[in-house]
Amino acid sequence: MSMIKNITNVRGITCWGAHTGVKSMRRDLAIIYSEVPAAAAAVFTQNKVRAEPVEISEKHVNLNNRAQVIVCNAGNANACTGEQGRQGAEAMVKTTAELLNIPKEDVIVASTGLIGEPFPTEDVVKGIEENIHKLSDNTKAGSFVANAILTTDTFAKEGFVEFEHDGIRINMGGVAKGSGMIHPNMATMLGFVVTDLDIDEKLLDKALRYSVDRSFNMITVDGDTSTNDMVAVLANGLAGNKKISSEKDPGYIIFREKLNEILTHLAKLIVSDGEGASKFIEYKVSKARSAENARKLVRAISDSTLVKTAMFGRDPNWGRIIAACGNAGINFNYKKVNLFVGDKDKLVQVLEKGQPMDFDKNFVKKLLRDSHIRVNLELNTGQESGMGWGTDLTTDYVMFNSVYTT
C-alpha cells in the first residue's frame, strides 16, 4: 500500500477539493473526474431512509454501469430534505455535467453532513462552477479530495495500490470518510475508488460487492447504516490492458484481491478514527463451515455492547463472546470452540472446546492494555474463515454522543 501516490496517479484521473463555505474553514466539495467515460459500480446504504443523492446516483449507475465524474459535498447530508433537497442534488448533477460537457447520467453525486437541514444549493452549485476548472492530476489535488469529504473525521483516509496485469502496471487509488465510533447524527461512510484497469462493467460490480462484504461490511460503526452510505468505483480502462471480461481471467482474481486490499485498508482507517474508542480490535473466526457463517459470527461479536465494554475494561470475558455468538442467527456449537485473545503480537488461549483454560488472567489483562487487540475464535467445524474490525465501547463514547445537540 503506497502512501505517497494517490488517486491522481491513476491514468486519466483529475480531481479537486474546494472550500465553498457550507463548512467554515474546511474544504467541503470534492470532484473526481475521469478524462474518458469509465465502467462504474456502486453499493448504497441499506437504510430505508435514503438521502437524495443516493437515489439519484443509484439510478445513474444502474442505467448503463458507466460514469465519468463523482461530485460530493460535505457539511449537509441532503437527507430528509424533501423536494428542496432533491432539486439541490439535481442542480449539483446538472451543473457538473454541463461544465464538463458530459451526460447527466454519467455523474455520481454524494453528500455527507447534517441531516434534515435545508440543502445549501446555491453555495454548492457556485462551488462547482468556481472550482471545476481547477481539476488537476497533482498529488496535492488528491489530498484535497480526501480532506473535502470529511465531517467528524479527525484525519483524511487515502489508499493506493498498483499491480501488474497483461504486462502493464495497473494503478488504483481510493479515498474514504467515516468515523469509527463518534458519529453525531449518523455520520456517513463514503468510499470512492478509481483505477485505470479495463474491465467489464458486470465484473467490476461483482468484484466490488465481493470486496465490500469483506471490508466495509465487516467494520462496526454502532451496527447502524446511515442515510448516505455509498461506495463507488470507476475503472476507465486507460491502462490499455486487454479488457478483463471473464471471472476466469487471472487478471480478475488479482484485481479483486487488490480492490479488497484497498477497501480493507480504508475500512480499517475508519475504525481507527474512533475518537471515543480506546482500542482497535481485530476479530477472526476460523475453521468455520462457510465464510459467510464466519463473517456473521464476527459481526455478532464485534457489535455486542457487552463484548465492547469488556474490551474497554481489558477483560477477556469469554462468556460474553460465546453468548454473542449464540445470537448470531446461525447454528453454533460452543462445545467445539477454541478462543484466543491478546494484543497484536501475542495470543493466549482462554477456551478449549468450550471449556475455560487455566490461563494467567493478569498476563492477559496486561496484553489487553494494548491499543490494538485481537480476538480469534476457532469453530472446528470446517475450513473457512472471516475477519472484521471494531472498537471498544468507552465512557468517552457515551459522553461525546450525548452532548451532541440536534
Add this chain to the structure above:
Amino acid sequence: MSMIKNITNVRGITCWGAHTGVKSMRRDLAIIYSEVPAAAAAVFTQNKVRAEPVEISEKHVNLNNRAQVIVCNAGNANACTGEQGRQGAEAMVKTTAELLNIPKEDVIVASTGLIGEPFPTEDVVKGIEENIHKLSDNTKAGSFVANAILTTDTFAKEGFVEFEHDGIRINMGGVAKGSGMIHPNMATMLGFVVTDLDIDEKLLDKALRYSVDRSFNMITVDGDTSTNDMVAVLANGLAGNKKISSEKDPGYIIFREKLNEILTHLAKLIVSDGEGASKFIEYKVSKARSAENARKLVRAISDSTLVKTAMFGRDPNWGRIIAACGNAGINFNYKKVNLFVGDKDKLVQVLEKGQPMDFDKNFVKKLLRDSHIRVNLELNTGQESGMGWGTDLTTDYVMFNSVYTT
C-alpha cells in the same frame, strides 16, 4: 395490579425461597409448587448457547404441556458446564420429583447466575432436600421466592392480578428477575406465572406467546438474549371454572389480556432495575400497517445505541430516531411520520410528516430531564400500534460493565 397479594394467593400454590450457600448471605433457591398437576406453557431463550436446565425444561413442557413444580437456583447459571452441569440439572429434577412424589417430567427446572463455573450440585440438592417441607401459602413465602431468583437485580419483582370469569374470581400471580442494563455476564431474564384458571394447554401456550411478544420481547436489555432466559406459566384449574377450550370463549380474551398485563408489569420492572440507566423510556409506534411492523420499529429505536446516548444527553435527536427506523428491516416512509417526545405528562411534536417542527428545544430538553420519558411515532400508514420499554445508555453503564471481571 395488587401489590399485597402474590403467587401464594393463587389456589393450590405453595412455595419457598431458601438460602443454600451458593450465594453468600442471600436466598438462592426457589420452589413453586401446585397441589395438582397444571397445564404448563413456556418460552425459552433464542440464544443458540443454552443452559442445561433450559434443555431439560423445554423437553418436559413439550412432552405433555403439563407440570407441577418449578425449581430454580440462583448464583450459578449451569451454562457451558458440560456433562457435569447436565447431571446437576438432572439431580435437581430427580430430587424435587422424588420428594414431592411426582413424575420427573412434571418438573420445570431453571438456573441463573455465573456461566461456565462448575455447577454446585451438592449444595443445590441439599438445599432442595432441606427446604421442600417448608412449602407454604403464606405471603412471606411468595416474597422469598421473588428474592431467591435474583442475581444482580436491586429489587424483587412481583405482580398479581385477579379477574372474574364464569362467575368465579380467578387469581394470577408472577415473579420475575432481570436487570435492565447492568448484566455482567449476561444476567438472565426469568418469569414465572401461576394461575388457578382452568384452561386448555394449547390455549395457554398461545396466550403466553401472544403476551411475551408484547411484554418481555418488547424490553431492551442490550439487544441480547442470555443462555438461560425462560418464561413459564402454570394454570392448575383449581378455580373450578368451566374449562376454557376455545379462542372464542370471552374468558380466553380476558385471560390473555390479564396475562399480558402481568407480564408487561414484570417486564417494565426489569427495565426499571437498570442501575447504570438514568431513564425509563416508553416507546410507542402507532398508525402502522401492522402491529408486528410497529413492534419491529419500537425494537429498532429502543435498541439503537445512538438513540440511547441521545436520551442520556436529553437530546430530542429526531435524526437518530428516523435512521434507526430505517434500519428496522421493514418498509418505512419517513415522509409520513409525526414524532413526539416528552416526559410522562407532556409530549411535544418535533416532526410533522418527516419535517422538523419549529419547537422550543430548551423546553423539550427540560422535559427530557425527567427519569420517565416517552417517544411516540405516528406512521400514518394504518391503524395498528406497538409499545416497548427501554433505558438510556450512560457512562455509568459502560463503567459497570467494563469493571466486571471473568
